[in-house]
Amino acid sequence: MKKIPTLKGFADWLPEQAVIREKTVAILKDTFSFFGFQPLETPSLEYASVLTGKYGNEADKLIYLFEDRGKRQVGLRYDLTLPTSRVLALYQNKITFPFKRYQIQNVFRAEKPQRGRLREFTQCDFDIFGTSSPLADGEILLVIWNSLKNLRFKNFLILINSRKILEKILEEAQISPQKRKSVLQTIDKLDKQPKQAVEKELSKKGLNLKQIKKIFSLLEKTSPDEEIKEIFSFLKKNKIPRQYWQFSSSLVRGLDYYTGPIFEVKIVKPKIGSICGGGRYDQLISLLGGPEIPATGASFGLERIFETIQEENLWPEWTPLRTKVLVTIFSPQYKDVSISWTSALRKQGISCELYLDEKKKLSKQIKYADKKKIPWVIIIGPDEEKEKKALLKEMASGKQEKLTLKEIVQKINGGKIK
């Protein structure tokens, strides 16, 4: 048997991990839908012309492109905004605006694999299309906060800024419009690098000392503008505790396309960095091939959330297997009675498994329960069968008792017999 590996930068999610991923997605979907967002699914493959030439040369290099068997130039989904803008263009008349959609799908980027960065990963986007009101930006922040609370996150901070505020700072510091994009990219590093390093880079980019000093002083003293104030008022009216969000004048968000409020969620502990980012992008949808439509939204990275849940042990009582009881088979001739017990327990709503190999020794069967962390084991041998009872063994304590079906259901479920 020659073992062929998983492709570099791609992941197999074994059950213990996959269940946490599934539960996370279920919680996010539940939160999104509670706030009136609806799902959208688009194909993994798109025409190359949909994908390329949209986010610049650097991004284009990361897209998986190829020719399909019908000689079409195609590519794998790079993000979820591009396909959504295609959908908005194609089905504009079928959609009611403001359109609140979520999309949770995998995207593909041919990046150099790094720790915690995969070439196929899952984005959880939720956006509102068709309104330029700050109410929509506020609603996105509300969904972010509620999602994280529902996921049981505690140590997080939502940073809020606006591209308009940053633009104004650069204008006041007399940075020429051509240089602004590049200067913003450097300011964005203030979060990770010492101030001196950032100053040095700005100087390299041709800014004089006066301009650099001006930028720093403005970043320090700048306060929220009217729009951001309105969003803050929205958060207060929604009683989002003050410790979870703050104004951050140096927040830039890497992508060029933001036009208004921008947000980012930092995990304070452990140092995982950003697990969610977003903002308003009123011109992007038409640039991507969609209609002219204002838009705001955010995206969670599933892998980062997963990492935090694991490292912070946020779901301590969570078990990756739902099975409460393993019904063993005492010996092949006791197979039928074990089938009946399994069936009866399942009818009572108890998730249980029958050990699916009557030829295996009882000790091997009990080992299965142990390895899979199934809390209870049932054994029905000759005595038990005669008495219409079963031996219930608690795996943690090793204690065992001969009980009736009714007693077992009550013991396991604390529930009543149906």
Next chain:
Amino acid sequence: MKKIPTLKGFADWLPEQAVIREKTVAILKDTFSFFGFQPLETPSLEYASVLTGKYGNEADKLIYLFEDRGKRQVGLRYDLTLPTSRVLALYQNKITFPFKRYQIQNVFRAEKPQRGRLREFTQCDFDIFGTSSPLADGEILLVIWNSLKNLRFKNFLILINSRKILEKILEEAQISPQKRKSVLQTIDKLDKQPKQAVEKELSKKGLNLKQIKKIFSLLEKTSPDEEIKEIFSFLKKNKIPRQYWQFSSSLVRGLDYYTGPIFEVKIVKPKIGSICGGGRYDQLISLLGGPEIPATGASFGLERIFETIQEENLWPEWTPLRTKVLVTIFSPQYKDVSISWTSALRKQGISCELYLDEKKKLSKQIKYADKKKIPWVIIIGPDEEKEKKALLKEMASGKQEKLTLKEIVQKINGGKIK
């Protein structure tokens, strides 16, 4: 704005469809996990060497293959059994056997697009690895039946046969081992073609009249063997009603790799054909590069299930939007009071939306509720604000009443105020 289409053979699932797909997947996962199955996720991309040369030339032609940016020969997932056998090989020591896993992911096949057949579609596989006991085959059938009941399917029939029984028939009819595969492929058509056409094809394949007559008479009079009888006994002990399953000696299942019991689910009405198929494949996993391990399982086709739910209107009360109430904004100066009402209703567990554009006319806002089939609308104008009440409008009847928060919660939820 140039509209770029979706790739041929690929689908956009808009919210009304995507919610049904999501609910279907949620029900399947819930059923699978109740029976002790655990999720597995594998990458969309694999080394081409994992994918090709496994299912024959015809299958190989359908695989999306290409060279990635690192000059690796790669391909898109063709099914879920191949990646699972790779996982079984790589992580054999981490897995507890019998291993019960489900995998719900998209697969890619470059087929000629036909009605109801997509090039990217979702398979919902559930399999048991590591036991050759008929108990495992019975458990798979149990999960099939429970899944369909949980999805509210009524008119379905599980056909059951065994490759061993078919082999015996061919042996008795003195069909040479080399011809058997081809003869089985023809017998498989009995379901869709008249008997004469099948006879003709068998004759073309070099069978004489005696052999053909023998095959048909054996197909008619053959009854379940010991193994199939044991599976039937398992189903009876689990009280699966007799109208949902039957022995079908002419059931072949297209794929060569089955070695024992085989199953297929037919939807009796509407004529959608097979929505689920499976069986035992004890040699396949090692052929695919995995360990030598017996296996049995089945797979639901998400798109076929979706079609049946739609055509049969199986979920009549199902609404694609969870939102119960739209809170409108009477005019920009009443924005704050509407924010507070939305927040208060959400705190009561009521899924509600604030209309996210304070500048739009009330009539436009109400039209949004109408189009999205939101059953209730709330309006807070000057009078209502003064009285600390809101106007609750029932969209279906057009009736409206001025009510307090408490009264509204009781009206909508039938629930009590928190």
